[in-house]
Amino acid sequence: MLYLITSNLNKFKEATLVLDEFGLTLQHLPIKKMEIQADDLQEISEHAAKVILEQYDKEILVEDAGLFIDTLNGFPGPYSSYVYRTVGCEGILDLLKDETKRIASFKAVLSYGRPEKGIISFLGETKGQIVKSIRGSGGFGFDPIFIPNGSDKTFAEMSISQKNQFSHRMRALKRFAEWYIQHTP
Amino acid sequence: MLYLITSNLNKFKEATLVLDEFGLTLQHLPIKKMEIQADDLQEISEHAAKVILEQYDKEILVEDAGLFIDTLNGFPGPYSSYVYRTVGCEGILDLLKDETKRIASFKAVLSYGRPEKGIISFLGETKGQIVKSIRGSGGFGFDPIFIPNGSDKTFAEMSISQKNQFSHRMRALKRFAEWYIQHTP
Numbered sequence: 001m002l003y004l005i006t007s008n009l010n011k012f013k014e015a016t017l018v019l020d021e022f023g024l025t026l027q028h029l030p031i032k033k034m035e036i037q038a039d040d041l042q043e044i045s046e047h048a049a050k051v052i053l054e055q056y057d058k059e060i061l062v063e064d065a066g067l068f069i070d071t072l073n074g075f076p077g078p079y080s081s082y083v084y085r086t087v088g089c090e091g092i093l094d095l096l097k098d099e100t101k102r103i104a105s106f107k108a109v110l111s112y113g114r115p116e117k118g119i120i121s122f123l124g125e126t127k128g129q130i131v132k133s134i135r136g137s138g139g140f141g142f143d144p145i146f147i148p149n150g151s152d153k154t155f156a157e158m159s160i161s162q163k164n165q166f167s168h169r170m171r172a173l174k175r176f177a178e179w180y181i182q183h184t185p
Numbered sequence: 186m187l188y189l190i191t192s193n194l195n196k197f198k199e200a201t202l203v204l205d206e207f208g209l210t211l212q213h214l215p216i217k218k219m220e221i222q223a224d225d226l227q228e229i230s231e232h233a234a235k236v237i238l239e240q241y242d243k244e245i246l247v248e249d250a251g252l253f254i255d256t257l258n259g260f261p262g263p264y265s266s267y268v269y270r271t272v273g274c275e276g277i278l279d280l281l282k283d284e285t286k287r288i289a290s291f292k293a294v295l296s297y298g299r300p301e302k303g304i305i306s307f308l309g310e311t312k313g314q315i316v317k318s319i320r321g322s323g324g325f326g327f328d329p330i331f332i333p334n335g336s337d338k339t340f341a342e343m344s345i346s347q348k349n350q351f352s353h354r355m356r357a358l359k360r361f362a363e364w365y366i367q368h369t370p
Contacts (some may be wrong), residue, residue, distance in 0.1 A: 036230075037220035037267070044222075075271035079264045082222070086260035087280055094280050095272055 003029040004061045005052055010140040011063060011169065014160055018170050022177040028059075033062055041066060041078055042121050043107040045181040048110040049119045062178070065169060067092075067142045069130060080141060089134050089145045095125050100132040105167040106146060106155075110176050122179065124171030139163060149158050188214040189246045190237055195325040196248060196354065199345055203355050207362040211246075218247055226251060226263055226278045226294040227306050234296040242300050246361070250293040250304060250354060252277075252327045254315060256286050265326060274319050274330045287315040290330060291353040295331075295361050307364065309356030 004015055004026050011180030016026050033048040045064040052060055052069040066080040072095060076083035096102060106126045113119040125158065136144050143155035148166040153165050164170045189200055190210050201211050218233040230249040237245055251265040257280060261268035268276065281287060291311045298304040313333040321329050321341030328340035333351040340348050349355045 035222035037222055037264070039267070042260070072276070073271040075268070077267075077271070079222070079267060082224070082262075082264060083260070086258040086262070089278050091257070091260075094282060095276055096277060 001025070001059065002061060003027045003056075003058050004063070005029050005031060005033050005048070006063060007032055007141065014164060014167065014169055015063075015173055017160060018164055018173040019177055023182060024177055024180065027059070029056070029058070035064070036152055039074070039078060041107055042111075042123070044078055045109040045111040046119050046121060049113045053113045053115060053119070059114040060112070062111045063108060063169065063172070065106065067146065068105045068107060069096070070103040071096070071099055084141045086138065089142060092142065092145060093133065096130055104128060104130050104146060108168040108172040110172040112176055112180070120179070122172045122175040124168040124175065126166055126168040126171065157158070186210070186212055186244065187246060188212045190214050190216060190218050190233070190240075192217055194324065199349060199352065200248075200358055202345060203349055203358040204362055207366060209365065214241070214243070214245070219286050220249070224259070224263060225289055226292055227296075227308070229263055230294040231306060234298045238298045238300060238304070244299040245297070247296045247298075248293060248354065248357070250291065252289055252291055252331065254281070254289040256281070256284055256288075258306060268361040269326045274327060277315065277327065277330060278318065281315055289313060289315050289331060291358040293353040295357040297361055297365070305364070307357045308358040309353040309358070309360065311351055311353040311356065318364050338368070340349055
């Protein structure tokens with residue numbers, strides 16, 4: 001049985017839909033994961049997985065994700081959740097003001113671990129653009145200001161299954177699922 | 186012998202001057218401390234102290250500090266160092282734009298620990314205002330945009346000893362020094 005560690009129900013819903021396509025069932029373990037301060041998502045995600053594995057005798061998945069904006073040197077990056085809670089989408093738009101270069105990436109790292117085995121991580125990245133004003137009410141976090149390349153909708157203007165065709169989280173989950181199916185008897 | 190754990194030489198210089206007034210000598214242990222993601226400086230500082238105490242058989246001081254801006258819900262707070270490295274002082278000024286309410290606090294938490302004893306923390310806070318444009322080249326981080334109450338200069342327009350008359354770090358260090366002198370034979 002696979003447990004996703006997250007306090008974000010939206011993440012759990014998105015992940016459930018993706019893994020279902022691979023015939024994998026996901027359970028929810030709604031505990032607060034320990035997150036370290038680091039510029040690298042994989043370092044944060046793997047550290048969290050390690051701490052949880054010391055406490056739970058289960059197969060676990062931990063995910064860390066963030067929005068990395070090129071002209072802001074990667075801000076808000078690994079601190080996206082905090083930045084969203086404090087200055088929000090409006091804050092990001094203020095920081096970009098009349099900026100014409102609005103390239104950004106959503107990145108996700110998914111770390112899988114099981115007791116007495118190592119931890120292995122899977123990366124997913126979606127490139128796109130930051131829009132000029134907030135659009136849509138779906139999704140969560142910075143979804144209303146991000147349009148993935150290949151679409152003209154923000155993540156917040158999409159249904160979960162539409163977002164899952166483009167999203168960084170889906171890409172990390174697919175990589176994990178393909179590996180998992182091959183490596184589990 | 187007291188060791189201050191910091192990778193920031195400016196912090197070490199400021200702390201050395203303050204503790205010298207109490208006859209205390211500070212050594213520098215320039216290692217990278219482990220920082221967790223939390224909204225509370227004390228949680229971050231004490232966790233770092235705990236991890237370091239497990240590795241070093243020394244009396245240690247760990248400090249965590251941040252700039253908390255009222256109208257930005259405390260942003261950048263515990264992530265001040267990352268926010269400074271990515272969007273800088275200009276980013277904060279962009280976020281405040283034409284905002285007239287510019288109240289902010291610099292906060293510092295100093296955690297003292299020694300092997301086989303507990304960890305104890307000391308808080309320092311300095312209230313002030315965010316200016317409308319960058320002023321001064323001294324100090325570090327967000328010093329050029331912060332004027333402490335009772336002064337008309339930003340921290341970056343002050344010498345170290347002037348800044349030490351007002352600073353959050355000085356206040357935490359003084360509280361520590363007074364306690365330390367009383368409790369150490």
